[in-house]
Amino acid sequence: MNTVQHLRVVGHPLPFSEGELEVLLGASTMRRFAPGETLCRQARPATSCFILLSGVVEVAKETDGHERVLTELSEGAIAGQLALVDGSLRSATLRAKTDVAALELTRDVFMRLVGASSPLAYRFQMELAVATGRQLREANQRLSALFEARERRATHAASERAVHQQLEDVVGDLDLAFEPFDVIEITPQERVVGHRVADLS
Known part of the structure; x- marks a missing residue:
């Protein structure tokens, strides 16, 4: 053959x-x-x-x-x-x-x-x-996906900055120093304190 x-x-x-x-x-x-x-x-x-x-x-x-x-x-x-x-x-x-x-x-x-x-x-x-x-x-599809992902990240970052600003404004009314903290999952027995998680049980 x-x-x-x-x-x-x-x-x-x-x-x-x-x-x-x-x-x-x-x-x-x-x-x-x-x-x-x-x-x-x-x-x-x-x-x-x-x-x-x-x-x-x-x-x-x-x-x-x-x-x-x-x-x-x-x-x-x-x-x-x-x-x-x-x-x-x-x-x-x-x-x-x-x-x-x-x-x-x-x-x-x-x-x-x-x-x-x-x-x-x-x-x-x-x-x-x-x-x-x-x-x-x-290639165009990959570029479009990259730009969309970048825009989503930019929107998410802007939203986080706005939340931090609101928290800073609220804490500022109490005349306390404000330090941004990471967002974590909170169970009913846990509470966020600064960067720490305190067990209240």
């Missing part, structure tokens, strides 16, 4: 015809990565993209020495596709979360396909546009 037939049997997620798959497999390199292995690293020159056949890949970004996972990509996704467009530095690190099988397509080979007016190049460009659009939508 040849590679194309094998991909058909295992139910690969690639939206290409059999002829296009033949060209793609001939133009790309089959790569396999174990969990924890890096497909490409942030800030390194981008010279290829990866078409994921199986497994899960983490997209991680390092900022000020701290790395965080932005999202995960699974089979059928095209990862690092901007390398085929502008050849800029990688904006994130791609790391295998599970065993991963992927096709690696270099920018040089892709540009040769484009220059030869290959139907695969046209189809691939369409898939790149779809994949990029999907990832942009997901």
Whole structure:
């Protein structure tokens, strides 16, 4: 069984015809990565993209020495596709979360396909546009969630400041020093005193 037939049997997620798959497999390199292995690293020159056949890949970004996972990509996704467009530095690190099988397509080979007016190049460009659009939508959703969370925290902080101010005003009328205290759960047998909990039982 040849590679194309094998991909058909295992139910690969690639939206290409059999002829296009033949060209793609001939133009790309089959790569396999174990969990924890890096497909490409942030800030390194981008010279290829990866078409994921199986497994899960983490997209991680390092900022000020701290790395965080932005999202995960699974089979059928095209990862690092901007390398085929502008050849800029990688904006994130791609790391295998599970065993991963992927096709690696270099920018040089892709540009040769484009220059030869290959139907695969046209189809691939369409898939790149779809994949990029999907990832942009997901990024927008994450940004919206972050802004909403930030606004909720700001509103909560403003509410706490208002409560503290009211308490300070009340205590001020009694001519006592006021120190903000932490909010804790109070049982019928407990009472808040400053930062302490006194058992009244």
